[in-house]
Amino acid sequence: ASAPDGSSYEVTNPADGSRIATVARRGADAARAAGAAAHAAFPAWAALPAKGRCAALRRWHDLILDSAEDLAAIMTAECGKPLAEAKAEIAAGAASVEWFAEQARRVQGDVLEPPSRDRRLLVLRQPVGVVAAITPWNFPMSMVTRKVAPALAAGCPVVLKPAEATPLTALALAELAARAGLPDGALNVVSGDAPAIGELLFYCFWLVLFVWELVCRGAGARARFVLCRCLSLLIAAANALPSPTSRLSLSN
Numbered sequence: 001a002s003a004p005d006g007s008s009y010e011v012t013n014p015a016d017g018s019r020i021a022t023v024a025r026r027g028a029d030a031a032r033a034a035g036a037a038a039h040a041a042f043p044a045w046a047a048l049p050a051k052g053r054c055a056a057l058r059r060w061h062d063l064i065l066d067s068a069e070d071l072a073a074i075m076t077a078e079c080g081k082p083l084a085e086a087k088a089e090i091a092a093g094a095a096s097v098e099w100f101a102e103q104a105r106r107v108q109g110d111v112l113e114p115p116s117r118d119r120r121l122l123v124l125r126q127p128v129g130v131v132a133a134i135t136p137w138n139f140p141m142s143m144v145t146r147k148v149a150p151a152l153a154a155g156c157p158v159v160l161k162p163a164e165a166t167p168l169t170a171l172a173l174a175e176l177a178a179r180a181g182l183p184d185g186a187l188n189v190v191s192g193d194a195p196a197i198g199e200l201l202f203y204c205f206w207l208v209l210f211v212w213e214l215v216c217r218g219a220g221a222r223a224r225f226v227l228c229r230c231l232s233l234l235i236a237a238a239n240a241l242p243s244p245t246s247r248l249s250l251s252n
Contacts, residue, residue, distance in 0.1 A: 009023060135161070
């Protein structure tokens with residue numbers, strides 16, 4: 001999608017500096033919107049049985065292999081990797097998706113030995129919420145799938161910030177994921193103003209969405225007070241950093 005203000009930036013070929021594509025330059029507002037979309041998608045994606053998540057990821061895996069030649073060409077153009085290495089990375093990245101797709105069906109709980117016979121201790125493994133992922137330029141495929149596939153397999157939607165120098169591979173993967181049937185909001189890609197997006201993903205999503213998800217799940221009043229106090233101190237520390245790109249606050 002285009003940026004609200006129409007701003008964009010060029011992705012260039014590192015070999016000769018020629019323009020490959022023009023990409024919308026998104027910022028912190030787009031990252032917030034992506035987080036909201038992921039959070040809205042979370043209940044349905046988390047409630048989908050593991051077999052259904054596995055099937056969606058297997059379809060994504062198959063489409064990646066079907067598009068391997070095109071993906072390798074994109075990767076070589078934007079990051080300068082030799083074509084043979086790009087093809088090898090596509091295969092490795094697809095293998096990660098396949099591995100975690102199958103692992104989705106093997107997420108198991110446990111029954112623990114209780115301290116007394118009038119108790120029963122059960123362990124349940126459940127999705128916790130939105131995952132923020134930041135990936136580097138030099139492995140634009142494998143670093144994406146290694147972070148995104150396990151999160152999706154576990155039932156957690158993802159907001160992904162690829163390196164601004166190599167966003168095209170990630171955008172192509174997101175398109176293939178949509179074609180594979182992943183619901184809207186399950187995988188969100190935001191590229192452009194790297195410092196603004198990166199800081200918001202780290203401070204806002206990690207501290208607010210992830211921690212707040214844990215706090216609100218049945219925690220008592222005292223636990224909420226203690227964790228909110230820790231959260232407010234971390235936000236104060238983040239706002240003390242010498243960066244003008246974002247300011248955070250905690251209310252109510």
